[in-house]
Amino acid sequence: MKLTPRRRRRLFRVAGYVVFALVIVGVAAAADWGRLSDAFLRSDVARSMFPEAITVALRNTIAYTLLAFAFGLTMGLVLALMRLSTILPYRWFATAYIELFRGLPSLLVLFMVGYGVPLAFPDREIPGGVYGSVTVGLGLTAAAYMAETLRAGIQAVPKGQLEAARTLGMSHPRAMISIVLPQAFRIVIPPLTNEIILLTKDTSLVYVLGVTSSTIELTKFAGDALNQRVNPTPLVVAGLLYLVITLPLSQVVRGLERRAARER
Amino acid sequence: MSTIEIDGLHKSFGKLEVLRGIDLSVEPGEVVCVIGPSGSGKSTLLRCVNLLEEPTSGTIRVAGAEVTDPDVDIDAVRRGIGMVFQQFNLFGHLTVRENVTIAQRRVLKRGKAEANRIASENLDRVGLSDKADSYPAQLSGGQQQRVAIARALAMDPRLMLFDEPTSALDPELVGEVLAVMRGLAADGMTMLVVTHEMAFAREVASRVVFMDAGVIVEQGPPAQVFGRPREERTREFLHRVLEPTRVSEAELRD
Ligand SMILES: Nc1ncnc2c1ncn2[C@@H]1O[C@H](COP(=O)(O)OP(=O)(O)O)[C@@H](O)[C@H]1O
């Protein structure tokens, strides 16, 4: 049988599938599933985590995410506008801020906010207790990322849109608010949704601020349960609950990107 | 009082001098068509009139107000000048009706009902009253450009600027936009039009201005500029534009 290019391509593809399947099956067969499921899938341990896993831990994870996102989005918008400003010191400040906070680990920033701010301002505290500290602590970092996303979105709106608005007698701020920003936001919804997903996972760092039974989030909640039951099943439960948040968001991103691709 | 009065206008982008001393006035009710090779500064001239570009030197008055005065309220001046772009520049996130009402509401502070009524009148005028609830992306290029004209008209401008309004259109859509512009001219609108549509200029213009390399080479009634051009550069340009299939290879070498 002669090996035509088409046959050869098919042969390679089949070989690829076979190797892939062998690796998967090999790893799966090598693992000790009995011991694994005894350790990670104990239904009594899992059951004991509810309903607090949802009513407290999941709820707080979502609350921390949304608060930090709202703070980050607002501050990110201000930073993006500063970066695009004609005023040089504004541009410097925004650029320095973005470079700094993108370069620092979220954990460090959260720690600094949680313990540094009370030292710097002894008579004041961030309102809202842990919720306030998390909002600022995670929001500061998120703002740096979102500022870059928003800047790209604003720049993706054709220059003619601003010119047309100005030609109709709108002031620059009015034209930005009514014409440019609404279109920029549409462009950046998919990357901003990704930002929420990243923030959701970053809420697992909140434990460094010291949380109580009412402000606890998923990761710390699972860690406590693990210590108490001396069994890692709670980690699986927490992981599944994170997926409950992040998988639908990924679907949303994919849907939006597909729609954007169609409209283009 | 002239609607536009331009004196000694110069405009440079860095080292590139694009406008090199333009004097031009447009009287109320006049339709002035600007023609000339691409890169000669036609768009820049138009954009200086409503200060989308800042002149390097010279003065421009629109209806008596000096737009080049540093203390001028530029937003107020622009309100009286409609502008139509080659690329339409409709607001993509708004419906046709919202495109025509947003500046009325936000700039002129008209009430919703009044803005909608004026939008309907102007959409009617450009023949698109049935498209009020569509989005720009759902319209053809010719329809989009007519909405852009309605959007400008809704601000009650005393002057309309057109920058090659039909150059981005498929050939079969050019006519509908020119028809709207012809109607505007007949209604007495003062218009400054950059165009490559020579037939339109010949028929509608009260005056034709030929620009080349940042200066006005000659101007006059269309019959004169098209029929008996005084300048060699004008003749050569018209030959290339009006008889593109008869440009010989020898002419390309200079
Ligand atoms: N914003 C700008 N920056 C730099 N050069 C420009 C700018 N706008 C126009 N030009 C240049 O000015 C010249 C005239 O442009 P333009 O007025 O658009 O000519 P026309 O409309 O007659 O084709 C061109 O060489 C163009 O490249």
Ligand SMILES: [Mg+2]
């Ligand atoms: Mg041009």
